[in-house]
Amino acid sequence: MTVTPDSPSELNRRTVLRRAAAVGLLAAPAISALAACASEDGEGGTTAEKTTANPFGVGDKQPLEVAFFNGGFGEDYAKFDVAAYEAKWPGSKVELKFSKTILTDYQPRFYGGNPPDVLNNSSPETIPVGPVVQGGQLVDLTALLDAPSYDDPAVKVRDTLVAGVVEEGTFNGKMYTLNYAYSIYGHWYDEALFAKEGWTVPKTWDEFATLAEAAKKKGIAAYTFQGIHPWYIHNVITEWIYKVGGKEAILKIDNLEPDAWKQDAVKVAAERIAEMASKGWIQAGASGLDHTTTQQAVLDGKALFIWCGSWLEGEMAKTLPASVKLAVAPPWDLSASDKTKYGTVHAAPGEGFIVPTKAKNPAGGQEFLRMMLGKEQARKFAELTKSLPVVKGAADGLTISSALSSASKVAAAAPEVINWRYAGWYVPLQNAVFAAATDLAAGKSSAAAFQAAVQKAADEVAKDDKIVKQKAS
């Protein structure tokens, strides 16, 4: 073989690259021209008169495109909803699409100005509402809230929804997202194991501490968390802050008030997690494990409690031993002077639906959502997905699963149902809590370090004028 320098042709790689780079730079300004064309497309779609029976003025034979997320809730309820719409609006052909990656599949269509009429904005990666609202690309769903409900024209849609739906979907003071599923969160445990050992669910920190030491003697960790997915532990600490400090404390956090994370409630909640870690009550190595491994630890009797949503049973169905009876407990009292009573439950609407302004048939899109909020469809959703919809009383009398009944019972008995907003509004702040809370639970940090790290992130968000601020109340 002969080792020679690069062959001396005119068309060597480097020259081609150099020339091509020049071409690329010239092409760039053309993009804005293309973009300008894309934004020309107008509203359109409303062709009929608005009446009580047809509050959005859905035109006859207007095609509709709806895109659903294909995840834990499956495809069946979407197909049911589409069939119902086509039955009510004969001649309106509904194009139903499913996606596992909403952001990847639908971002180009927002940019291109031809989004679908209804989009189920859910998945690990969703279309971020903030930037899209700022671009004026989402329909304000206030008209939907004030429209007559599908079952009873005398009742507004707004009044058929459980508390919190409007607040959860609100951005810049208007509701842009309709969250359709209602999740109840809490600490899940195996009732059968507790019965066998003669343990009771703790109501105070001292009871929890006694239980944790008893479990430790048996080689069981009292607590575990979904390690590498920090969303879960960030919920635990926020829930605990609310438990200790009440709504007042969480509002300071949501509204980015100065030193919100320096409050005593934050200190107590963080200290409790640090204490669990330092006393060896948390499953060893949990910070490096994933959600299924740690959730399985509870099912296998290796850990007592794990914080999760009401989807837990469905998620773990394949590996759930028959002997295990999952139940949920509200957070126990963390101090003697908690501002909220024992039994307070964290519950929130999720699984968002949006209607883009640049859709061809936004009236049809809103009508589709109005129908989804009808009694029959909401009930079908509960049956098919074993989850609760946001429609009041939709699942009454349905026996769906023992875990979900346990969750519903806990929620019904709750003196206060809690939720917070900062996590959805301020990604950098949520990221900071992700990292700092994981460090706490891994036993690598202290309450003071947690408070300092998160406060720093909160201050940065507060002074960054490129992040649109929201107001919680």
Place this chain on the structure above:
Amino acid sequence: MSFGRARFITGFLFAPIVLYAVYVLYPYGQTAYYSVTDFSGFSPDYAYVGFGNYVELFSDEVFLRALGHNVVVLTVYPVVTILLALFFAFMLNVGGRGDKAGVRGVRGSSVYKFIFFFPQVLSIAIVAVIWRRVFQSNDGGMINSLLMKLGLVEKDKPLLFLAESDSVFPPIHIGDFTFEAPVVLVCLILIAIWGGVGFYLILFSAAMQSIPKDIFEAATLDGATRVQTFFRVTLPLLREHVSVAWVYLGIAALDFYALVVGMTPGPGGGGPNDASQVMSSYMMSNAFRPARFDSFAFACAMGVSIAILTLLFAAAQLRLTRSRDKIEF
């Protein structure tokens, strides 16, 4: 080259060049353009903002940390991979005992070649699954269970590996810039080396096989030991190949995206606490988990910076290792 020949070649290259222009160059240009705007990725309305994104980028704490991590990978990964690949290639081709049969590799060298090359045929997703098991942070993990059986690690204090953000040496602070090597990053580098050695082993093997055997035999006759043969004969003749390997590995080190996203904690990887964040993973989390309305443009600025850094690296590398005199054989 005659004009006719150029036209002939261009004719054949027409389709690939069009594809390259549409799917590679045009997006490059687009990215560069967006990086000086406040583009959100969703709305076709955006404004020119000058070089603000770049100014912000180089005062962004996480980006500088990620850059530091890339530098660590860049200093360790190529060197170790090349040294190991060279050593193995030498052993497999000329490292065997010299006897009447002349110069040859160690016994069973074809089996070793297969074993070393094997990781190369696995997709990165499979590599991630396998190694997550190996590094799992409880008694279910391969290394942890082994160490627990040996009594070196306590059962309730398993090693965290991929969830360990502590640096293996005390972090060095230079202004805003932190130089550190978190355990999780070291784990990723080990996996990358494991996956990369096989490919470069084959590359160097092929190069060594093209070196005439008589050169090695002459060295042996002159009484050169294996070590001397390696440093005085093999290495100088492989200079070009090592240089190419260095550039490839350097580019891979400045990327490192797949391993970080596939294996590390946190949304989109990069955790714990940004300890394994590299420039490419941070870019993706800005583009697709936006913190503010112009995050996409900010991510574009990151993309352009990564491209420039990579080009500078490759140019410097090629210049440094360019051989001045060619050896013909």
